[in-house]
Amino acid sequence: MGYLVRLISRSPEETEDIGFRLGKTLKAGDVIGLNGELGTGKTTMVKGIAGAFGIAKRDITSASFTIIAEYESDPTFYHIDLYRIGGDDDLDATGVWDCIGSDSVSVVEWAGMAEEGFPEHAIKVMIKAKGDDDREITIEGINEEDWNNLQIR
Numbered sequence: 001m002g003y004l005v006r007l008i009s010r011s012p013e014e015t016e017d018i019g020f021r022l023g024k025t026l027k028a029g030d031v032i033g034l035n036g037e038l039g040t041g042k043t044t045m046v047k048g049i050a051g052a053f054g055i056a057k058r059d060i061t062s063a064s065f066t067i068i069a070e071y072e073s074d075p076t077f078y079h080i081d082l083y084r085i086g087g088d089d090d091l092d093a094t095g096v097w098d099c100i101g102s103d104s105v106s107v108v109e110w111a112g113m114a115e116e117g118f119p120e121h122a123i124k125v126m127i128k129a130k131g132d133d134d135r136e137i138t139i140e141g142i143n144e145e146d147w148n149n150l151q152i153r
């Protein structure tokens with residue numbers, strides 16, 4: 001299961017910072033699954049994670065028609081959003097299984113749609129709204145040493 005951290009974010013900026021810190025612990029082959037209700041801050045967190053790979057946050061969007069966005073960072077970064085996936089056939093047709101894995105870093109919103117197929121070392125993030133701007137963020141499966149050795153920006 002790995003190390004588990006539970007944090008409170010009080011603003012979108014804090015959620016981005018948590019994402020950035022998480023991003024700094026990642027390496028090629030890592031998969032991060034994000035879950036949480038509509039509008040809780042999944043995409044906001046992806047902006048932070050992507051920042052750790054030199055990707056500008058304005059390039060991370062939640063366009064309704066984009067299921068997979070690929071960024072030419074090193075390693076390649078995939079932002080996947082499964083909100084509109086109807087079922088397993090749909091999921092298989094998206095090509096997500098070609099993205100997730102060995103040479104890339106994949107971050108998946110609405111990961112619950114695909115989690116069964118994730119590698120065992122996948123990191124799970126759950127975001128829960130606790131008020132207008134407060135969010136409880138649980139991160140499960142990160143490398144304890146990497147996480148604790150990192151300074152937030």
Ligand SMILES: Nc1ncnc2c1ncn2[C@@H]1O[C@H](COP(=O)(O)OP(=O)(O)OP(=O)(O)O)[C@@H](O)[C@H]1O
Pocket residue numbers: 009010011012013014015036037038039040041042043044045062083109132133134135
């Ligand atoms: N602490 C916080 N962390 C993240 N977002 C916050 C926070 N407080 C308020 N917000 C607001 O919540 C919204 C989060 O939107 P975002 O698109 O990141 O959510 P999402 O979970 O990706 O939504 P969707 O389910 O549509 O994909 C933004 O409008 C943001 O400003």
Ligand SMILES: [Mg+2]
Pocket residue numbers: 042043044062109
């Ligand atoms: Mg989103």
